[in-house]
Amino acid sequence: MAIKIITVSRQFGSGGRTIAKQVAEKLGFDYYDKEIIENVALETGFSKEFIASKGEEAPGKTVFSYGFESQAVPGIMNGMTTHDYLWTAQRKIICDIADSGKPCVIVGRSADYILREREGVLNVFIHADMPFRIDRITRLYGESENKPEKRLNDKDKKRAANHKHFTDLQWGFAPNYDLTLNSGKLGLDKCVDIICGLAK
C-alpha cells in the first residue's frame, strides 16, 4: 500500500507535531498544520486565533450557541453553529489538499476522519504519559502555569469532545487509527523512523 497522506493526531505535549514535521521533512512530503488555519481564515474571514480556539472546543448545544452564534456568521440562519461552519470550511480545505494528489502530512483537525474513504492514507495517533508531557510543555513552550496537569487534561478533553461531536468517534481509541505510539516511552526519533518506514 503506497502511503500518500499521513494524518497525525496527538495529545498536547506529546511531541506529535515535532514528529509530524520531521516525518514530512524526511519523506519530502508537504506539511500542513497552521497552514490549514490560515486557509480557513482566508476562506471565512475569521481571525486565526479565533479559528484555532474554536477548532479545539467542544461545541456546546445551548440556546446561546445555536441562537446567537449562528447569527454571527453572515448568511447562515438555519441553525448552523460557528463550529459547524468552521468545520465545513476546514473539511473543504483538507479535501482540496488531498485532491491535489501531492504527498503530505496533516496534523490534527480530524483529517483522519475527513479522509477516511481515501486510499493511501495512514492515520497516526501520538500520546505520552503525564510527566513527559508536563516536562515538555514547561521546558519547550515555557508554560508556567501552576497546574500543568489540569491544563493538559483540559486540552485532551476539549480535543476529544470536538472529535466526538463531528465524527462520532472516540479520540485516541486505537481501532480508529492505523498506528498509535507512546512518544514518551519510545522516543521521538523512533516514532519518526516507524512512520517513515511504513510510508517508504
Add this chain to the structure above:
Amino acid sequence: MAIKIITVSRQFGSGGRTIAKQVAEKLGFDYYDKEIIENVALETGFSKEFIASKGEEAPGKTVFSYGFESQAVPGIMNGMTTHDYLWTAQRKIICDIADSGKPCVIVGRSADYILREREGVLNVFIHADMPFRIDRITRLYGESENKPEKRLNDKDKKRAANHKHFTDLQWGFAPNYDLTLNSGKLGLDKCVDIICGLAK
C-alpha cells in the same frame, strides 16, 4: 530502554496471536499464551476450557455470581467470585514469569496492566477492521457461523468488560499501550518487524 517483556493484547481475528508468536521466535523470547491457562489449571484445579471461557467473560455483579459462584471455589467464602479467584491465580503466574527474568512475549490476560510497574515492558495492542477479521476467522479457523460480525463484536465486548472490571482501564484505548497496530492495513509481517525493531 531494553525490552525484556512484550505483552500483546488483541482483537479476536486480528492475527495478534500469530504476530506475537512470530515476534517471540524472531527475538528468541519465551512465548506465553495457552501456557498461562495450563498453569492456572494446575494451580486451581479447574479445567483449561473453564478457565479460558471465564478469562474472557465480563464478571456479572449479580446475587448469583457473588453467591453461588463464590461458593463453588473451595475455601473461599468471603464473597470472592470465581472470576476474582482465577484473576489472582493468573496474576501470580504472570508475575512469576516476569520475576524469572527471562525475556518473553505474553498474549492477553491483561498482562500489560499486571506488569505496569515493571521496567522493560512493551505493551502492544493489535486490531483490524471487520472484513479482515471475518475473512481470517472463517478462512483460518473454519468458523462457519452465520453471523461472524456478531461473534467478533461479542468477543470484543467480553474482553473489554473483563479488562475494565479488573484494571479499570479501557481496553483498546491508545494511551494504555506503547504501540497499537492495524494488522489488516499494515500487514502481519510489518507488525512483526515494527515490534522486533523496538525490542532489539
